[in-house]
Amino acid sequence: MKRSYRVVDVFTSRPLLGNPVAVVMDADGLTDGEMQAIAGWTNLSETTFVLRTTTAEADYRLRIFTPRSELPFAGHPTLGSAHALLEAGRATLRQGGCLVQQCSIGLVEVRAEEQGGSGQLSFCLPPAKLEPLHPEDKAELARILGCQVDVETAPGIVTVGPVWIVARLKDAASVLDLRPDFARLADLERRLGVTGVTVFGAREEGGDAVIEVRTFAPSCGVEEDPVCGSGNGSVAAFQWQRGLLPPGGTDYVAAQGRRVGRDGRIKVSVDANGNVRVGGACVTSVEGSLTLRTGTGNETG
Numbered sequence: 001m002k003r004s005y006r007v008v009d010v011f012t013s014r015p016l017l018g019n020p021v022a023v024v025m026d027a028d029g030l031t032d033g034e035m036q037a038i039a040g041w042t043n044l045s046e047t048t049f050v051l052r053t054t055t056a057e058a059d060y061r062l063r064i065f066t067p068r069s070e071l072p073f074a075g076h077p078t079l080g081s082a083h084a085l086l087e088a089g090r091a092t093l094r095q096g097g098c099l100v101q102q103c104s105i106g107l108v109e110v111r112a113e114e115q116g117g118s119g120q121l122s123f124c125l126p127p128a129k130l131e132p133l134h135p136e137d138k139a140e141l142a143r144i145l146g147c148q149v150d151v152e153t154a155p156g157i158v159t160v161g162p163v164w165i166v167a168r169l170k171d172a173a174s175v176l177d178l179r180p181d182f183a184r185l186a187d188l189e190r191r192l193g194v195t196g197v198t199v200f201g202a203r204e205e206g207g208d209a210v211i212e213v214r215t216f217a218p219s220c221g222v223e224e225d226p227v228c229g230s231g232n233g234s235v236a237a238f239q240w241q242r243g244l245l246p247p248g249g250t251d252y253v254a255a256q257g258r259r260v261g262r263d264g265r266i267k268v269s270v271d272a273n274g275n276v277r278v279g280g281a282c283v284t285s286v287e288g289s290l291t292l293r294t295g296t297g298n299e300t301g
Contacts, residue, residue, distance in 0.1 A: 003027065004088065007044075007286035008080035011227040011256070011264035015285040018264045019227035019257070021080035022047040024290060025090065027063070032070075034292070039065035045222045046077040050085065058102035059091050067221035071195070072104035073161025075229015075278055079121045082110040083282035105161040111279075122267070122279025123229070128237035129159040137192065141167065144185045145178055145199070153242050158234035162195040164215075166231075166238040169201040172212035176259060182218040189219040196220065198231035200254070209255035209265060211235070227256045227264030233278045240274045248272050 004025040012018030022042040027035070027049035039047035044067075051061040062081055064071045071077075082099050085091035091099055093112055101108045101123075109124045133141070133155045142149055147169065149155050155167035169175050178199065189196055196217030203212050213235060215228035225231065232254050239245045249271040257264040269277040 001026075001029070002289040002291050005286075005288050005290045006084045006088070006284050008083050009283050009285050010076040010080045010083075010229070011266050011280035011282075012262075013281040013283055015283050017257070017262050018280075018283075019076045019225065019262065020044055020285065021077045023050065023081050023084040024048065025050045025084070025088065027051050030292075035063060035065055036070070038290070040067045040221075043067055045217075045225045046071070046074055048077045048081045050081060050090075053102050055102060055107075058100045058107055059094070060085060060099075061102040064103065066217070069220055070104075071162055073108065073126060073230065075123065075125075075231070075233055076227060077229075078103075078108060078110060078123050079229060079280065079282055082112075082121055084284065086112070087284060111277075113279075120267070120279050120281055122269075122277050125230075125233035125237065125276035125278055126160050128234065128241075128276070130238060130241045131157045131159070133157055133165060137188070140184075140188055141165065141197070144181050144188060145197075146180070147174055147178065149199075153244065156238060157192070157194060158238050160230055160234055160237065162230045162234075163193065164231055164234040165192070165194055165197045166234050167197070167199050168244075169199055171201045172203040173201070175199055175201040175212045175214050178214060180216055182216070182223050185216060186218040189217070196222070196225070196231075198228065198234055200235050203255065209253045211252070211254050212258075213254050213256040213266070214259065215256070224260055226260050226262040227266065229266065229278050232256070232266045232268060233276050236268045236270050236276045236278070237274070240270050240276070245270055
């Protein structure tokens, strides 16, 4: 059976500069093992599978896989999948210009809007839970990253479906200079039960983004995620709960991807109650189909 397949570049309006997500439509009937095998085959940070909903409140159901595991929610796959469905005419915006996605974490609203003449999509970040990182784990994180993290803004663990260790560094240059020990980081991730690590630092004033972000998740088979939606949402939630953002709310743009040849821009909004919305542009770079070869457990296109 042929299944419609697209690769959507997220957090960019220019192909090849954002974070690609593979979107498999018509995914009903695939087994868990087949979905995981396809995700391993695409070898992207995430591959999504669009399924029939199990609730009338949602427009579609989504399952999200890294090359090694399934995630209950993820940011750029949410935006890229919504873009693919709208572009293919498989979903229609509700009144108010939104879609409702069903995934393991629950229902997620995705909103379509025009900004500067280009289409933008954004999602409401699931409620974030912030926990402290134990002192010995902070020390281990510093050794893994090879640099000191901000001691005044202690690193923490932010849960939004994916679970990120979030740490602020001195500045954007410190973020870009990182050379993490990925084997040691994977061990820390498995021991703490987290998805990975997201770090951020302030950029110089006057640019189009205020912070530089990098995300690492080697235990999921992704040493560096080019542009991470849930990671950036977690950074926003972290900053809000640490008192680093204006109490009345704010909008800002983050940059991510330079160290892996990308140039993503993530638009973040935080309201006066700390609710986070993450968005950006999407563009389709690949369109075709996948055909399951019976008995192999693999997909080819």
